Amino acid sequence: MALFLPALVVLIVTTSAPLVYLAWTSLERIDLSMPWLSGFAGAGNYLQMGADPRFWHSLWLTLIYTVSTVVLQVLLGLGLALLVLRIPKGQGILRVAAILPIVLAPVVVGLFWRTLVLAPDVGLVDVVTRALGLPSYNWLGDPKLALLSVIAIHTWQWTPFAFLVMLASLSSLPPDVFEAARIDRASAWQRFRYITLPLIRPAIVIVVIMRTMIALSAFAAIFAATGGGPGTATEILNLYAYRTSFSELNLGYGAALAMVLLAITLAVSFVMFRARRAR
């Protein structure tokens, strides 16, 4: 008891206490621009969301952002891993190279893409497209393209993670099982479909779970690249909660939005972990 008490206290103070405070705040009306209206609101903040189109819009963006980045990461990661697995030498260098985007701070990644890759006229993408005679796009400034851009940024940074997990999983597969499948008349596609995929399924599932949890609460890279804009074009739920609390200073409603995001993340993770255990 005496041994783990300090750890318990630290944990409660740093994690549980802020959460409880957030939950409590979400039940209050605290709008710093209209402080005279402050007071207990009960479920008022939550009821307000039902009629808030910006909330539904951000929820929809969160869904698109999460599903597309996770699917892209798994497909690209698996594809890359299968390709790299065929390279007899130099896999080590590729593994190290793959770690680089992961170890960068998401804010740095967002800024790097905004200033060096996607910026109009001087950005890498624009230089290339113009050199090819294609029209120039404002990747982060155009509301239609901004969401694509932030999805691309997230996918760029985190596909290496999926790639590394898949590569490790693929290289640990027993070679004799694949030889048996060759003798058993399985074509290359059949071997992939009936042997490789089922055997690396645990790795795929864990990548999906981990990446979904992170994508749902993504913040820094989008914040640095677009700040949620233009307008609300890339305003996923996390950014909406941030903007509500700290730009519009409506702390009560922002806390309620954050609570909803927390609940969604927990529910999705719970369902996924249950599904993982089911088979």
Next chain:
Amino acid sequence: MANAGRVSMRGIVKRHGSFTALHGIDLDIAPGEFFALLGPSGSGKTTTLRILAGLEPLDAGQVMLDGVDVTAREPGERDVAMVFQSYALYPHMTVYENIAFPLRMVGTAKGETDRAVKDAAAKVHIDHLLARRPGELSGGQQQRCALARAIVRKPRLFLLDEPLSNLDAKLRLETRVELRKLQRALGVTAVYVTHDQEEAMTIADRVAVFMDGRIVQVGRPQDIFARPATSVVAAFIGSPPMNLLPADLRDGELRVAGVPLPAPRMAGRDGPITLGVRPAALRIAERGLPARVYLVENLGDTTIVDLDVAGQVIKLRTEQAPNVREGDHVHVAFAPEAMHVFDPATGQRREG
């Protein structure tokens, strides 16, 4: 039968970098034959089997199955089945799915697959385990599952890579007999890799003995046992294997460790020879080679006596318990007909 399972390998060469694993192997296996590839580790027997299966590319030579050149064909196109030393079962599939896999891959109808799977499982007595996964089976059951997966397609050629080496001794003996019966019943050609000479001798119709990437002798087990082609084969076959002693042949007289012995009827130049005698052909006698008893191993029905003859240990095997103790000085003798003579330089057998 159209696909009889006649194997013919010509001039097979396999290199791993600068190391040559196979130096031009020639091999002919008749339809329905149970053929063993026997040799110590690294002698090239497994490589030969894998080349036959199509799993290993070769550097030179030709593989023919029933008169058709299959050297460039994929393993799946050769109509051969294989049992791996590790069994190589599909760990995520049930026993049923494992056995059905080779049929499923070529789109066999469900009903036909079902019948074939149950039939194959019954043949190897695992029909009660069909719903299990490989991880829930014992080693022997996994081995049977691998066998069932191989026989379910009724291939023309059955390749077995040390299939019994992961079983315990008792199960190995039982499975050996069953394997032989199964092969007979199916009438399929079987090529069987083993490093266990006893296994090869008891199970196979014919044996090819591999040494350092070459086949040194091919023949029926009893012929290889009776007339080993080289001293290396002689020292590999038999349990315990043949005793080899340096000897001298001069003017038709044989001398071992300076002791004259009745010379066998054999042609041969005068000079040094390697004399081979099976342990069972040795007996303790009044006269003969002086020896000191080094160790007595009582195996119950037989006894093996290790003897020190002029500084070299030879083994004697006898069914009667010999009246000797460790440290005793005795004489050993053997009939001239029991002698094998090998050239000490080349190791080749000299014929009488």
